[in-house]
Amino acid sequence: MLIPVILSGGAGTRLWPVSREGRPKPFMKLADGESLLLKTYLRAAHVGYGGELVTVTNRDYFFMSRDELARARLCDGHQGVFLLEPVGRNTAPAVAMAALYVANKHGRDAKLLVLAADHLIKNEQSFDKAVTDAVGLAAQDYLVTFGVVPDSPETGFGYIEAGQAIGGGRAVKGFVEKPSEDKAREYLLDDDFLWNSGMFCFKAGVFLDELSAHAPEVLKACEACWSEMREKSSLTDTMFEMPAETFNAVPDISVDYAVMERSARVAVVPVDIGWSDIGSWSAIRDMAEPDDENNRAIGEVIFVDSINSYVQSEDRLVAAVGIDNLLIIDTSDALLVANADRAQDVKQVVARLKAQNHGALKLHPTVTRPWGTYTVLEEGQRFKIKRIEVKPGASLSLQMHHHRSEHWIVVSGMAKVINGNQEIFVATNESTYIPAGHKHRLENPGIMDLVMIEVQIGEYLGEDDIVRFLDIYGRCQ
Amino acid sequence: MLIPVILSGGAGTRLWPVSREGRPKPFMKLADGESLLLKTYLRAAHVGYGGELVTVTNRDYFFMSRDELARARLCDGHQGVFLLEPVGRNTAPAVAMAALYVANKHGRDAKLLVLAADHLIKNEQSFDKAVTDAVGLAAQDYLVTFGVVPDSPETGFGYIEAGQAIGGGRAVKGFVEKPSEDKAREYLLDDDFLWNSGMFCFKAGVFLDELSAHAPEVLKACEACWSEMREKSSLTDTMFEMPAETFNAVPDISVDYAVMERSARVAVVPVDIGWSDIGSWSAIRDMAEPDDENNRAIGEVIFVDSINSYVQSEDRLVAAVGIDNLLIIDTSDALLVANADRAQDVKQVVARLKAQNHGALKLHPTVTRPWGTYTVLEEGQRFKIKRIEVKPGASLSLQMHHHRSEHWIVVSGMAKVINGNQEIFVATNESTYIPAGHKHRLENPGIMDLVMIEVQIGEYLGEDDIVRFLDIYGRCQ
Numbered sequence: 001m002l003i004p005v006i007l008s009g010g011a012g013t014r015l016w017p018v019s020r021e022g023r024p025k026p027f028m029k030l031a032d033g034e035s036l037l038l039k040t041y042l043r044a045a046h047v048g049y050g051g052e053l054v055t056v057t058n059r060d061y062f063f064m065s066r067d068e069l070a071r072a073r074l075c076d077g078h079q080g081v082f083l084l085e086p087v088g089r090n091t092a093p094a095v096a097m098a099a100l101y102v103a104n105k106h107g108r109d110a111k112l113l114v115l116a117a118d119h120l121i122k123n124e125q126s127f128d129k130a131v132t133d134a135v136g137l138a139a140q141d142y143l144v145t146f147g148v149v150p151d152s153p154e155t156g157f158g159y160i161e162a163g164q165a166i167g168g169g170r171a172v173k174g175f176v177e178k179p180s181e182d183k184a185r186e187y188l189l190d191d192d193f194l195w196n197s198g199m200f201c202f203k204a205g206v207f208l209d210e211l212s213a214h215a216p217e218v219l220k221a222c223e224a225c226w227s228e229m230r231e232k233s234s235l236t237d238t239m240f241e242m243p244a245e246t247f248n249a250v251p252d253i254s255v256d257y258a259v260m261e262r263s264a265r266v267a268v269v270p271v272d273i274g275w276s277d278i279g280s281w282s283a284i285r286d287m288a289e290p291d292d293e294n295n296r297a298i299g300e301v302i303f304v305d306s307i308n309s310y311v312q313s314e315d316r317l318v319a320a321v322g323i324d325n326l327l328i329i330d331t332s333d334a335l336l337v338a339n340a341d342r343a344q345d346v347k348q349v350v351a352r353l354k355a356q357n358h359g360a361l362k363l364h365p366t367v368t369r370p371w372g373t374y375t376v377l378e379e380g381q382r383f384k385i386k387r388i389e390v391k392p393g394a395s396l397s398l399q400m401h402h403h404r405s406e407h408w409i410v411v412s413g414m415a416k417v418i419n420g421n422q423e424i425f426v427a428t429n430e431s432t433y434i435p436a437g438h439k440h441r442l443e444n445p446g447i448m449d450l451v452m453i454e455v456q457i458g459e460y461l462g463e464d465d466i467v468r469f470l471d472i473y474g475r476c477q
Numbered sequence: 478m479l480i481p482v483i484l485s486g487g488a489g490t491r492l493w494p495v496s497r498e499g500r501p502k503p504f505m506k507l508a509d510g511e512s513l514l515l516k517t518y519l520r521a522a523h524v525g526y527g528g529e530l531v532t533v534t535n536r537d538y539f540f541m542s543r544d545e546l547a548r549a550r551l552c553d554g555h556q557g558v559f560l561l562e563p564v565g566r567n568t569a570p571a572v573a574m575a576a577l578y579v580a581n582k583h584g585r586d587a588k589l590l591v592l593a594a595d596h597l598i599k600n601e602q603s604f605d606k607a608v609t610d611a612v613g614l615a616a617q618d619y620l621v622t623f624g625v626v627p628d629s630p631e632t633g634f635g636y637i638e639a640g641q642a643i644g645g646g647r648a649v650k651g652f653v654e655k656p657s658e659d660k661a662r663e664y665l666l667d668d669d670f671l672w673n674s675g676m677f678c679f680k681a682g683v684f685l686d687e688l689s690a691h692a693p694e695v696l697k698a699c700e701a702c703w704s705e706m707r708e709k710s711s712l713t714d715t716m717f718e719m720p721a722e723t724f725n726a727v728p729d730i731s732v733d734y735a736v737m738e739r740s741a742r743v744a745v746v747p748v749d750i751g752w753s754d755i756g757s758w759s760a761i762r763d764m765a766e767p768d769d770e771n772n773r774a775i776g777e778v779i780f781v782d783s784i785n786s787y788v789q790s791e792d793r794l795v796a797a798v799g800i801d802n803l804l805i806i807d808t809s810d811a812l813l814v815a816n817a818d819r820a821q822d823v824k825q826v827v828a829r830l831k832a833q834n835h836g837a838l839k840l841h842p843t844v845t846r847p848w849g850t851y852t853v854l855e856e857g858q859r860f861k862i863k864r865i866e867v868k869p870g871a872s873l874s875l876q877m878h879h880h881r882s883e884h885w886i887v888v889s890g891m892a893k894v895i896n897g898n899q900e901i902f903v904a905t906n907e908s909t910y911i912p913a914g915h916k917h918r919l920e921n922p923g924i925m926d927l928v929m930i931e932v933q934i935g936e937y938l939g940e941d942d943i944v945r946f947l948d949i950y951g952r953c954q
Contacts, residue, residue, distance in 0.1 A: 322819030342799030
């Protein structure tokens, strides 16, 4: 039994403005239209043989994560299980909660394959082979890490120093902190040094034992969470919400510090699998095909006498004149222009936005909700226009606004609308009007997406002018 | 009698993406919200003392030009007169038509002050003084040019070589083509060399006589236009449309080549008036105040370790990381990122767009119509959303669409709507529905702007699905 456990917590501040709090790095779509999380689900389903996929993520990302799992269209028998954190507490508590779940449901000998939700692996075949090797070592009670064979003198990663061969892998001599550039160049020529990829494989019981030995306070705090959670849930549930107060008290520590660097039972499987942590826009750039001037473009771009540059545009025309070595990332509400050598410093923009509590830090113009999405198309004086997309079978809460009226025009699909005391169907090319103070509810009763244009009119148009009476997603409080 | 004549014909391709065919350089708004044309009207009204302002422009820009004149809110007594060209034929025919109009209406001794619609003059007082000098020379039957005292070794302008002093100016020894950089550096140190600004002052009759002497074929062709035009109009009209076929036959030649460089009666008034032809984005940049890192920003911009750069953004957040010497011009549907040393080459982008017959060459998302504006907010599958603004008292044509229905929602003001056989009023926060095949008309009967959201739904949503039945702006054919 091998249960893939996907840790989905990366903020990806270096990938602003595409990665933001409201839709962070795991949900970022690559040029092929697939998100990193979706790719991770596909990869995990391919190697897992327990039929279960466990995701540990913040509860804010539950519905979005479930949507990505649905988009992966895995064949029957793959059951998604979600362990939801109220706050981030680094990787040790996340892995510990997953290990407690797996040990309790499937037994202490069931193995976990811990994967990050925001990495890319190009060579899936080599990855499958490496997982097989890791499972073999895990069966011998090793805590197995995956060590990526370096192809550049990377100073942004920790390294693993490998020792003698054991089974399909090697023993671990030690872990090395992010090195200097000189050291990184040395390591590049030395077969014993590997990048610490943050992927692991081990039996649930072995991990919990080692955690108990080396970081007992973490295990104890996680067990308290587990007990409290179990009081409200059954092991057959697919969604577990960690109790906020108890989980808040769990130490913030990485699995490397808590266990891997301290345990004597660690092994490493060296891998050459086309791995990237997609750490910055430079990594995204490198995935696109360069032209003769070493320019790369996603979207409609005109290069005039420009070289070595990357432009990514969602829906606008971009013209570049006489530029060199730039990254230009264009989204509908924010634009980034950066020297490619300074890709790491994009996080400074996010820090600045954070200091200003700026809206562009958190939300995209398109906001994802459990029932679908809405996109603000324009805000003017006393009016706001949204495009609302509701998934088949989904419905918004029964709600009321004090300060705004809403005009709804269905442009695609069919809407079922409760408007005051009436229940009506609104078909494509029909409209309805919701006066301020009227209780209303929007539902998509059909089997295709409902697309609707909403024109709000009123003195105050903030999202907080909403009274929810009934909500299938538990958002009434 | 001094009649300002404003030549409004510049395409301003170096100022793409803000300047485009649909709204070219004279209509470009500066940071203070005023267009170059509006500033020219204010300047002209200040010095003119005939009560008339003559604009020579393409007929496509008539309504937009008239709007700018209205925005200038000139005090009573200033009458706008528009001479409309079907095609551009350079400056000699434009000035000749204006001279024919002025000579016929106000007599051959009335003076013209010829100004470009897309230049900027910072020092209005010095300009007023220079005009007084020029008028004095024009009274002595000189063709007066304004020669700008150079403050840089400019290779993009022609130069005027000044001779002995006469009246408030100097005689002209000759005109010099755009010089080499070495020559331009020499001229900068020599008081006799001045930039040819393209502004002039002369009596209508003197100009026509000199045109007859030096370019009789131009005068003859223009006189043919004038006669044909007069058959359909009265001298008290304020809008004269040049006959297309006859005007097409007028030679394409500049006023410098046709008259100034050939005439013996040319004088120059040297001026130091803070003049700029706003020839590229560098000129726009120079008008903004630099910060400590020599960055300049219009709009919301975050600079991280960036220097010497200019960012202009309409409504999006722009972040710049580690950049130097860039121009970043952000509009709602197109973005320009250019090395500041290559500002002249922006015209190459326009040339490329022209070769592709690209939409971003011609129109802004906001399109100006005689009755107001419309802005496309979103185009989706089978739907399109527009914000429509109708000026007080204005109305759209009585029209019909075969392939689309329209939902209209009034968000501000009052609409009078003809919908099939009905005539109704639609107030703020009310809506109406125009089915495909229904004749309809939209009017703003009020005294404040009407703002409306239109949601179009149908198989085909092109602007050419329109049958016009009645149009007060003469667009039925």
